[in-house]
Amino acid sequence: LVAPTFKILIIALTVWLFGAISVSGSILIQLLTTLFATIIVFGLLYRAGPTVGWDSRYKINDWAKSLWPFIIISAMNIMNAELGIIAVGIMSGAEQVAGLRIAERIGQFVLLPLTMINIIIAPYLVRAFKDNDHLMMQTITSRSAGGAFMISMPIGVMLIFFGSFLIDIIFGAEYSGLADGPMVPIILAQLINVFFGPVGYLLLLTENEMVVLKIQFTALVCGIIMMALLIPNYGAVGAASAFAFSVVVMNCGMAFMVFKMLRINPFFFK
Numbered sequence: 001l002v003a004p005t006f007k008i009l010i011i012a013l014t015v016w017l018f019g020a021i022s023v024s025g026s027i028l029i030q031l032l033t034t035l036f037a038t039i040i041v042f043g044l045l046y047r048a049g050p051t052v053g054w055d056s057r058y059k060i061n062d063w064a065k066s067l068w069p070f071i072i073i074s075a076m077n078i079m080n081a082e083l084g085i086i087a088v089g090i091m092s093g094a095e096q097v098a099g100l101r102i103a104e105r106i107g108q109f110v111l112l113p114l115t116m117i118n119i120i121i122a123p124y125l126v127r128a129f130k131d132n133d134h135l136m137m138q139t140i141t142s143r144s145a146g147g148a149f150m151i152s153m154p155i156g157v158m159l160i161f162f163g164s165f166l167i168d169i170i171f172g173a174e175y176s177g178l179a180d181g182p183m184v185p186i187i188l189a190q191l192i193n194v195f196f197g198p199v200g201y202l203l204l205l206t207e208n209e210m211v212v213l214k215i216q217f218t219a220l221v222c223g224i225i226m227m228a229l230l231i232p233n234y235g236a237v238g239a240a241s242a243f244a245f246s247v248v249v250m251n252c253g254m255a256f257m258v259f260k261m262l263r264i265n266p267f268f269f270k
Helices: 002-018 022-046 062-089 094-130 132-172 175-193 201-202 211-264
Strands: none
Touching: 002 022, 062 094, 062 211, 094 132, 094 175, 094 201, 094 211, 132 175, 175 211, 201 211
């Protein structure tokens, strides 16, 4: 909540004082917002953290070694999100890039409930895993997936039917025609993401990060192949469809491994 609230305040103050925001000004606002939020988070972490000193109980080397799979996973997430933009820019031009970027931003509204729920349930999943409480893990998974989907589904439906109106208001009427096509497959892809629930978090938080890494790599390769096939003929719509296919591959793979390795039904229904 800190970062967007602070950003809105700075934007409002800038517009009030100067009447407009330049590109460099918007980048500066982003940097200031990130810096401010980071300082706040470090302060909260310091207050909530343990009071013991820096001693031998902290296994720094072990923590450092465990970081690299997560770094690669984060990099693949970024690549999966941005490769479509780069490919469309190379094969189809700037207008198609603008439409795809806006469609991606609109699609984030659908994914937001699951993103927020994942942050909340993460410590409870870890605790249940350490306590070997399979029933609690299943309960958290089912309820979080069901709750997120119940919120995301109406958002997705409204965006599919009224997304053009929202784009007109936020980005301008000239962009609605560019974003309408890729918006639908991206929204459907994010609904699939939410439908499968916190499968990625389940694997990451139960010491199966290497499994996540392999599945994400497979999904990334599938997405690249689909981009090469679809973007030359369909532009931004092809890139959005390739992204949706990659999301399906990734979630199906993770859901299968969650059921196989953890014996947990990843869906909100039995």
